[in-house]
Amino acid sequence: MKNSKAIFIKQIKDTFKNKTVLIQFIMFPILTILMEKAVNVEELPEHFFVNMFAAMYIGMAPLTAMSAVISEEKEKNTLRALLLSNVKPMEYLLGIGAYVWSACMIGACVFAVVGEYRGKDLISFLVIMAVGILASSLIGAAIGTWSSSQMAATSLSVPAMIVFSFLPMISQFNESVKNVAKYVYSQQISLLISDLTNVGTRISIESLTIILLNTAVAFLCFILAYRKCGLA
Numbered sequence: 001m002k003n004s005k006a007i008f009i010k011q012i013k014d015t016f017k018n019k020t021v022l023i024q025f026i027m028f029p030i031l032t033i034l035m036e037k038a039v040n041v042e043e044l045p046e047h048f049f050v051n052m053f054a055a056m057y058i059g060m061a062p063l064t065a066m067s068a069v070i071s072e073e074k075e076k077n078t079l080r081a082l083l084l085s086n087v088k089p090m091e092y093l094l095g096i097g098a099y100v101w102s103a104c105m106i107g108a109c110v111f112a113v114v115g116e117y118r119g120k121d122l123i124s125f126l127v128i129m130a131v132g133i134l135a136s137s138l139i140g141a142a143i144g145t146w147s148s149s150q151m152a153a154t155s156l157s158v159p160a161m162i163v164f165s166f167l168p169m170i171s172q173f174n175e176s177v178k179n180v181a182k183y184v185y186s187q188q189i190s191l192l193i194s195d196l197t198n199v200g201t202r203i204s205i206e207s208l209t210i211i212l213l214n215t216a217v218a219f220l221c222f223i224l225a226y227r228k229c230g231l232a
Helices: 002-015 019-038 048-075 078-084 089-114 119-146 150-171 175-181 185-193 196-202 205-229
Strands: none
Touching (some): 002 019, 002 089, 019 089, 048 119, 048 150, 048 185, 078 089, 089 119, 119 150, 119 196, 119 205, 150 175, 150 185, 185 205
């Protein structure tokens, strides 16, 4: 835990130097604040932009940040130096994962404040966001571990990010896409956060199964990437 904590603190300091990672954490929260305050259309559901951007945030920020951090440190041999300094791979991944998850949860709190969630709705929203961020972080970890450079990671993370972040938005306007998107964790999470008041009755065996299965597949992909490529 001492090494993981050191990695966690190191990444917090590096965040302000790495604008590519920093912008992933702040872009959608800032967009949400601007759109909620600037756009006022009567036909739109209440806090429409909070729900839409929160789902997109889950599919983009953790995935791209995790893959970018791991691939960058592999490319610059920083990771090799850490491993040679008695930092175990799982300690490193725990530190990085905790950093990305915590940073994204700060963004989730911004969404919650803008959405004016209180009490049970607030707890439900944060728990749902936490699960989605974990799933996306595992996908990002798999991509970062598989890639030997940032360019290689970007070529894999961008298509994945587009699928997981934009499917929930597109599915609101296209029934055919909606039928496919329902098998993706980000879509299920989008449906849950869009109706927090009734989330207790809305969570079905199908929703839980899809989210858990997506998370398990992401974890399996990470294990396969780790066994094949390692972190060195």
